[in-house]
Amino acid sequence: MTSAPYLIIGAGRGIGRGIAERLIAQGLPVITVSRSSEGPAGAVEHLHADVVAEGLPLDRLPEALSGVAYCPGSIDLKPFRSIRVEDLRAALEVNLVGAFRAAQATADRLKRVPGSSLLLFSTVAVGQGMPFHASVAAAKAGVEGLSRSLAAEWAPTVRVNCIAPSLTDTPLAERLMNTPEKVKAAGDRHPLKRAGTVADIAAMGAFLLGPDAGWISGQVIGVDGGMSRLR
Numbered sequence: 001m002t003s004a005p006y007l008i009i010g011a012g013r014g015i016g017r018g019i020a021e022r023l024i025a026q027g028l029p030v031i032t033v034s035r036s037s038e039g040p041a042g043a044v045e046h047l048h049a050d051v052v053a054e055g056l057p058l059d060r061l062p063e064a065l066s067g068v069a070y071c072p073g074s075i076d077l078k079p080f081r082s083i084r085v086e087d088l089r090a091a092l093e094v095n096l097v098g099a100f101r102a103a104q105a106t107a108d109r110l111k112r113v114p115g116s117s118l119l120l121f122s123t124v125a126v127g128q129g130m131p132f133h134a135s136v137a138a139a140k141a142g143v144e145g146l147s148r149s150l151a152a153e154w155a156p157t158v159r160v161n162c163i164a165p166s167l168t169d170t171p172l173a174e175r176l177m178n179t180p181e182k183v184k185a186a187g188d189r190h191p192l193k194r195a196g197t198v199a200d201i202a203a204m205g206a207f208l209l210g211p212d213a214g215w216i217s218g219q220v221i222g223v224d225g226g227m228s229r230l231r
């Protein structure tokens with residue numbers, strides 16, 4: 001019997017694409033979503049949709065899902081005095097409201113598959129205060145609360161976890177890593193002396209979505225080069 005597919009929202013590039021590629025390489029069925037970018041080869045289907053503005057195209061989704069990852073997010077770093085309320089609202093929309101809508105839209109489909117999994121994304125800047133992160137940290141703190149609440153509400157059928165990455169080399173972080181000097185400085189700030197790669201985060205993402213993580217729920221897992229815990 002073919003297993004129900006995994007839905008990776010934001011799989012056109014970056015971490016979401018990395019997760020989708022890993023699941024596909026394991027022979028698992030994967031449906032990918034993004035606005036304009038294309039998903040990786042081997043997906044069952046790639047859906048073009050703006051999940052923040054419009055939500056998921058529910059008529060295109062199967063009745064059951066083995067797992068869902070919500071990967072769209074933002075890094076808009078500014079001194080607090082420069083953050084407009086509109087900036088905060090934009091951060092809340094893509095990070096929190098989008099995740100909330102995706103969870104609501106896929107809840108019944110996940111509940112049809114015992115042991116299924118929802119994966120959301122926070123940031124290291126929630127657990128550790130960092131200057132200039134007020135809008136994204138506020139939004140991602142909401143994602144952590146959402147994640148734990150759903151984990152409690154949906155147990156024992158659906159597991160819900162969250163990854164909190166530190167700076168990772170993806171298109172989202174391009175402006176922070178677009179010179180050798182910035183890459184070196186970013187690495188030097190981490191106890192493990194480098195910034196993250198898509199592979200670092202996607203490996204944890206694919207693990208949390210899959211059956212090997214069958215006894216893990218309600219966790220916020222730092223994949224951060226030691227940033228959140230080590231000096």
Ligand SMILES: NC(=O)c1ccc[n+]([C@@H]2O[C@H](COP(=O)([O-])OP(=O)(O)OC[C@H]3O[C@@H](n4cnc5c(N)ncnc54)[C@H](OP(=O)(O)O)[C@@H]3O)[C@@H](O)[C@H]2O)c1
Pocket residue numbers: 009010011012013014015016033034035036037038049050051052053070071072073074075121122123124164165166167168169170171172173
């Ligand atoms: N990279 C980092 O340093 C870092 C650090 C901490 C936390 N994170 C978090 O990790 C997660 C993944 O980040 P990433 O760096 O991989 O991001 P990314 O490089 O920007 O990739 C995001 C993906 O989501 C899609 N997307 C964005 N908005 C969308 C929308 N409204 N509807 C549908 N698809 C949308 C994008 O494709 P389209 O543009 O084609 O839609 C793309 O495929 C995010 O939640 C981010 O906040 C990242």
